[in-house]
């Protein structure tokens with residue numbers, strides 16, 4: 001054993017090397033392969049044509065998320081022919097190749113990046129892949145998790161291995177206490193705003209520092225989820241007591257003696273003191289605020305207290321042009337206060353922010369209020385389990401009473417692959433991770449925010465600063481004075 005201090009990434013990487021052929025990418029072993037309906041049909045077809053089997057069906061888990069309608073009645077009668085075909089193809093493939101599928105109607109169905117962790121399938125130290133860029137979410141557990149393309153999906157299905165160039169390492173430490181009203185989503189939007197959408201290209205980010213340590217697993221997943229939006233190959237956070245506490249007792253987590261042994265192994269994963277990273281960045285948590293994206297890439301963000309930026313002040317000519325184009329698409333004028341931008345739609349959901357804690361945070365804001373008359377708002381739990389839990393806590397009623405739609409789990413309005421889409425020109429406050437042109441429907445305009453900020457925007461009818469928003473107090477006052485009047 002060598003004494004060289006190692007990073008979390010290096011430890012997981014080294015434990016999974018199968019072969020290191022000279023001059024070629026390293027062949028690594030894959031512990032867990034997550035599968036959904038969009039990126040798997042051709043991969044299974046490739047296997048079929050080659051007469052091959054799935055090498056380790058017990059290391060694959062499939063679900064349907066991207067294409068599923070979120071209105072109950074529509075889920076069993078999917079009108080869109082491409083969606084219906086992708087879902088039925090996944091069913092046939094899972095049956096033929098012996099892969100577990102959490103289908104529509106099952107208690108485990110949900111967004112693939114929500115169900116892996118909540119079922120205890122995702123574990124520290126694992127290598128995890130999925131034909132989906134937001135696989136980085138699972139890195140919150142100290143796993144090396146990244147998205148792959150469809151031909152790679154086929155390779156992993158056939159061999160349970162993957163050739164991979166070794167990425168570089170990038171430590172981002174967020175130190176200090178997070179101010180009130182500032183969430184994990186704001187941390188990651190701030191990071192992407194700072195380093196840009198290609199700021200971490202070729203790197204695996206390790207998020208560290210006291211502000212990260214203090215986050216729940218839900219918050220950590222939100223951050224790792226968006227690593228890809230900074231160009232990173234993956235994002236990781238060292239496992240600790242919070243990780244173990246989250247996993248303990250989950251369906252596929254080890255039990256009894258196996259649990260103790262696993263925790264012992266997982267406890268060896270955190271980066272050793274003195275380990276070297278290729279790059280490092282330190283962020284002072286006290287400087288963070290709630291953010292809103294104003295443009296058409298997740299790097300185009302600004303503090304809620306700011307105005308829409310002026311392209312003339314961009315750093316480069318290329319930036320100026322992309323800012324101008326973004327403002328045109330978003331129908332925004334430089335100098336407009338972000339708080340004055342009205343919204344038509346609000347979407348609380350997606351693999352970034354559809355977990356129980358996200359819904360609790362949004363419900364706290366929504367409780368006792370009404371969605372603005374000109375806004376249509378929806379809450380889409382990330383999984384059946386999140387939905388059940390939220391309903392057990394009465395959150396569904398809070399949302400429904402406030403005028404939000406309460407839906408069935410799926411990717412929903414995160415991307416335009418199912419019936420939940422924006423109409424051209426509609427403006428949406430969204431807790432998802434991408435605000436590209438047309439992402440939520442052709443001509444739709446997306447502003448990325450935290451669940452708290454989204455819920456507050458739904459009620460106010462425009463963006464507001466949740467830290468100072470008087471909505472809650474005012475409403476309480478109104479209620480009091482009307483009670484007095486009755487008496």
Ligand SMILES: CC(C)[C@H](C(=O)O)[C@@H](O)C(=O)O
Nearest residue numbers: 038039066131132133134415
């Ligand atoms: C459809 C899928 C391939 C895609 C991805 O890889 O991320 C989707 O999940 C997304 O968020 O854009």
Ligand code: SF4
Nearest residue numbers: 134350351411414415
């Ligand atoms: S919720 Fe959105 S980002 Fe996540 S997997 Fe689905 S489409 Fe991709």
